[in-house]
Amino acid sequence: MIEIKDVRKSFGPLEVLKGIDLTVQKGEVVSVIGGSGSGKSTLLTCINGLEQISHGSILVDGIEVHAKSTDLNKLRRNIGIVFQQFNSFPHLTVLENVTLAPRKVLGMSREQAEEIAVKHLTHVGLAEKLLVYPGRLSGGQQQRMAIARALAMSPAYMLFDEVTSALDPQLVGEVLDTLKLLADEGMTMICVTHEMGFARDVSDRVAFFHQGVMAEIAPSKQFFDAPQHAETQKFLSSVR
Amino acid sequence: MIEIKDVRKSFGPLEVLKGIDLTVQKGEVVSVIGGSGSGKSTLLTCINGLEQISHGSILVDGIEVHAKSTDLNKLRRNIGIVFQQFNSFPHLTVLENVTLAPRKVLGMSREQAEEIAVKHLTHVGLAEKLLVYPGRLSGGQQQRMAIARALAMSPAYMLFDEVTSALDPQLVGEVLDTLKLLADEGMTMICVTHEMGFARDVSDRVAFFHQGVMAEIAPSKQFFDAPQHAETQKFLSSVR
Amino acid sequence: MFDTGLNLNDLMFLAKGAGMTLAVTAFAVTGGTLMGLFFGVLRAHISTWAALPIIFVLDIFRSVPLLIQLVLANAFQAIAGLNMPPFATSCVVLALYTSAYCTEIVRGAIDAVPMVTRRAARSLGLSWGQDMTQIVFPMALRVALPSWIGLTLGVLKDSSLVLWLGIIELLRASQILVTRLQEPMFILMVTGVIYFALSFPIARLGSQLEKRWREND
Amino acid sequence: MFNYTFQWRQALQKLPQLFDGALVTLQIALLSMVMGILLAVILAVARNSKSKLIYAPATVWVEVARNTPALFQIYMAHFGLGSFGIHLSPFVALLAGITFNNAGYLAETFRGALRAIPDTQTRSARSLGMRPLQAFRLIVMPQMFRIAFLPTTNQMVWAILMTSLGVTVGMNTDLAGVTQDINVRSFRTFEIFTLAAVFYYFIAKAVTIGARLIAWRMFRY
Amino acid sequence: DKLDDIMASGTLRCAVVLDFPPMGSRDADNNPIGFDVDYCNDLAAALGVEAEIVETPFPDRIPALVSGRVDVGVASTSDTLERARTAGFTIPYFAFTNVVLTREDAGVEDFDGLKGKTVGSVGGTFEGIALEDNVKEWGEGSFRPYQSQADVFLALSQGQIDATVVTSTVAGSIVASGKYPGLTIKGDAPYAIDYVGLIALRNEYGLLNYLDLFINQQTRTGRYQELYGKWVGGDAPDLTVPNVYR
Ligand SMILES: Nc1ncnc2c1ncn2[C@@H]1O[C@H](COP(=O)(O)OP(=O)(O)OP(=O)(O)O)[C@@H](O)[C@H]1O
Ligand SMILES: Nc1ncnc2c1ncn2[C@@H]1O[C@H](COP(=O)(O)OP(=O)(O)OP(=O)(O)O)[C@@H](O)[C@H]1O
């Protein structure tokens, strides 16, 4: 369970998150939508401790992320994250990309790590690209590899930050399919996305961010069919 | 009058133009369409002598372009050309871009050149950007500046090589309008273009290039309504 | 072919000089690179303001002629009673000089590693050290290598200045031979060829590596 | 630890001499840059030539300049050419050596810059009726200089530092020459070379800052 | 003190200039030879230690000394008062007279003929400083300081300079060697006799005392004349100055 309690976050004078409250249950899929600069990415990076928070607290499985005593490296193994920009390690093959963290962080043997990696890469449809360097992959393949890489750490949670935004339109589908698959398997996920269709079909709840505030959150059908907040309505009409 | 007679052109072993015949009358607007690599750009650069030809001849106002005795610099003043990309001289202001050639090539005084430049820049709608550097202009404005720059030499002919291809869709219109204006004023023009609407509405005749051969040429209405050649039909259906 | 007094013995003498040039270069580049790595990593992780003292000091090494640096350092170690042989002084000065350039190369290369890639690494649970060694350095290396090779070649050539401290490196060896044999042009040409022969393989190695890596992208 | 007493007063008395030396240093550096740039433009163009007869000598020049020590080049200009009866005074030998070096390095910089300028720039210029040289001078060169400006500034700093090598060929009027002259008379090596280092540092900084200002004034696009 | 250190360490390190024949140079195997080399060996023998010759260019003599890289400078160092502010000098161990060395085709017949010519010498040496001052005084011609004696001869033989003023010993040895055809001696330079001393750290009185006595002994025992005969030839110059002590 991820519990976000009155989280505020400022970059210098700019307050980017203005008191966010959100609890994500085990097995739940929450989509986050909102305009550019509304603080969506910032929230995700706060959840796995990549960013400090200015106020409030975030608990993952009851452990306070930003407590001094927390072993962040250990915590992060449990939270996979995939970013919008391609983030493959270009100097490693696809297989090495995926086995690196299991070997170095979890201390797995090479064989063990490769077994797991092959499993996940097959899962995302990259079984044939094991020994290729990421530079040779399409954007969609790179994002799927990043997903497999995160999954190889067997995280309990996955955070996705607009993983399809940088892709050519024809590549978006293959990545969304992978996400859908994960959701169907019961993974707990927070997905920042611009794909309304995906948000509607796959997520249990949808949250709308506006200028650092979570203006609205509701079960997905209700969210799209009867948005309450004026800004939500405006946003939804602009992206349709 | 531009007379192109059995022009062949090879780059090493590759024959790019395989015997082109085309006569463009004074005041006529001819559009050239065709697939990538079919030799359209090459033909334009042969017409003003930027490229040598391997066989045949090109006459502009009765002067043979590729004859040894021809003063190409003088000939070129009479033929304006605008390319798809990187036309503006980034180190000169818009005004300087346009006045440079009249001053250095035609030997005009600065005042005289500026007067003409302002006239043409106003014509293409850039009267307000005289002292701006091209880097500050949108792509469409840059192309219009390039057109004004060519016009400032008072050429009898204008060649356009896909001048809108590198532009964002919303900027295409403003450049095409400028071309249309020119055509209406009776300028003799050869326009390589991918804009079928433009080719249809503005040009007197349309030519279709296919693998170095001018597969078809016809008055524009006839060309689009009843294309004769199988390749033309294929091409037209692919771009619609 | 040539009517020259240059014999095998003298060629050996030149070779020994070249060996000295290589030795000085090797020490300087090794030391300079290590220091450059340290300062470069530091520079990439602290703010420009905090780095100002480092920036200033390293800038001095790039703004004062190496000759002056060498003479000064030699005089200083003399005054301070450090009792360093000229070879050690030369290596230290050249290493500092190298590090000044290397720091910029390292910092530039680290900055060239996209933030998101590093975040991805940290998100997988990799520690800062693991991130640096597994992700940042390998990626930065590709960016840095061409400049680093250039720097190495530069140091190889600049090392000729250590002759000022009485070290018999390649150029000094050739001057000694010129004194004895009185054939300046011929001996200097031979010296030039040797310099060329020393730097060319390094340059080639660099472009080879670059090419190999590029195949992966 | 210090078995030595610093004698700064003695060194500071020499400041006027050092200042005169600094002017000579600056003069050589500037001259060598101006000539180096001119030669480099020619070399860069020649390196793109298809004719072996033009390409080869330019390449040899560039490679030798870049792969041998500057000290070697200056020594060669004085004593190497001297053995052919070509006598360059220390000033001219130093200037020639540094110019040779500058030209070699800048040629590569310019060649890179030339490659970064799209071919359409020349084509556009030629289409407007400009002659090849006009197109190069009016369109290509200004853009080339902008791209190459920063590396050229660095080369200028290099040129200043290289002037210090003149002492090896009997140069005694530039900053390093004056410094060495004072040094051998008094043996106050540390003090006098420290002053020289300060001078060099400020000259280098002045050039860098000056270049920034020029760039800021000139390249407003 | 230093003297004890030398005896304790078992080696005496001498700074010697090796492109200054016949005082110091290299043989065909590039090994050091010359008057100064032998002088250093004698000194080491007197101290009962091994000699180590450290090649030191002219400009590096003092730094080498102060840094402790060498113990003694046996390097033809002129005992000027300006230098004595920094280094400690012994009594003279050698004395140079200076001559005009020129090329036969340079048109220089004597010292006065140097006026208006391009001349050169090793920068910072006794004769170099004197010649530079002369050129300044004359107001015509020019002076070029080179960093080594070898460069001066090279420049002279190539025609880069027309003449040099150089110590008679070196000039004699150079002309005799035949390596530089066309060089010729044209009379003396009207300079005071250039007395050179050994140098050591300014405050090492024990060592300086020992060195003074050693020089005295070399002369007394005839070794000085012997070495002079071996490297230069003829009668060794008088090392005393009339009408004054020391
Ligand atoms: N490291 C940082 N330093 C300063 N400001 C930052 C930093 N990171 C983000 N911001 C600012 O915080 C605000 C929110 O950024 P964030 O990336 O969270 O928005 P977002 O909702 O993800 O937008 P988008 O849809 O464009 O990705 C923006 O105004 C951004 O400029
Ligand atoms: N300078 C050159 N050297 C060698 N081949 C060239 C050169 N310029 C063009 N070509 C080749 O000539 C052929 C025709 O090129 P051209 O640019 O004329 O085609 P195009 O019809 O204008 O295509 P596009 O619509 O892509 O601009 C292409 O195969 C191209 O690769």
Ligand SMILES: [Mg+2]
């Ligand atoms: Mg974001």
Ligand SMILES: [Mg+2]
């Ligand atoms: Mg084209």
